[in-house]
Amino acid sequence: MNRGRVLPYRFMRHLAAAAWMGGILLPGTAGAVQWRPLARTARHDVALDMDSLKLTPLGRVTVWLRFTPLGEPQRKLAAAEYGEKQYRLHLEYYEIDCSEQTDVLELMDIIGPDGKRLTRMKGGGPLAAIFPGSALDLAARQVCPSFEDEAVADDEVETPDSNDTEEAGTQQVTEEVRTRIAEALRKTQKEPDNQAAWRELGNAYYDGDQPQQAIEAYDRALAFAPDDADILNDQGAMYRQLGDFTRALANFEKALKIAPYNLESLYNAGYVNAFDLNRMDKAREAWRRYLELDRTSDTARQVQGFMERYGK
16 A cells, blocks of 8 residues: 555455456546656555645545556555456545644555556545655645645535546546657657667556567567666566466576576566466575565565465
8 A cells, every 4th residue: 555554444344345346448538637756665656646636624635646566566466465466556545634644545446457447445434644754644745735724615525436536547547658658659760779768668568558569669679788687577577468478487587697686587487487387396496585685575575475375
């Protein structure tokens, strides 16, 4: 959740009981969302929807936050946490009491490929203290000063469950990626020898859930920098998404030869060996190496769980 504290029990029950909602693609009738970059946590890039800022009759400020995973390992972690294999990112809707520095999480939307909302979960419950230094703390510092002297009537408040809020949030995800792809394509056409441009195009296709196009763009980038471990790792993730587990593993292993301490490649190699190729000995070897380098992160705890369940 990247909120800087443990999930309230009430919300955890909603999370565990969340049901599939059909993966409906929301129509693009609402205006574009003004997503403002807010913070980078250990697992996500966090952005703030400036159009969602409202003042409730109770004097609380409402806000939507968007959490985008930092790469495939973090996406997998979140997908496992929320029970949605197609998870790509999630949106969280808060009410913030600026005077007390407290908040309540009211809603969470799990977003899949092409901006489809997979699940909506409801939170609620008592206000809780905002953890200093958390993404929500940064959001409160930005938005609260704008509402210090404002008041609002009951009939002026928009419900957070309105179609416009849902549609704008998910539509922007799709439009943002499309814009990135178009801009990257233009740059590669203008500068075909620019390795960074091909890499950005691959990343844009990656985020747009277009694995074949991402692989081809990464190939062009690797032609200029064949020993770039990060590109090899990202391309390997795309091979895996296409079901080409052998080529995915080859990418991860090549990346590890170049950068033996690359944790993402090490995690990915172990994962593919274990759950795609059924090579548990190789997987355990990768997991042991991972835990020699990292024992404190969320990913390390997941790897430790793998070892406890599948280790000998």
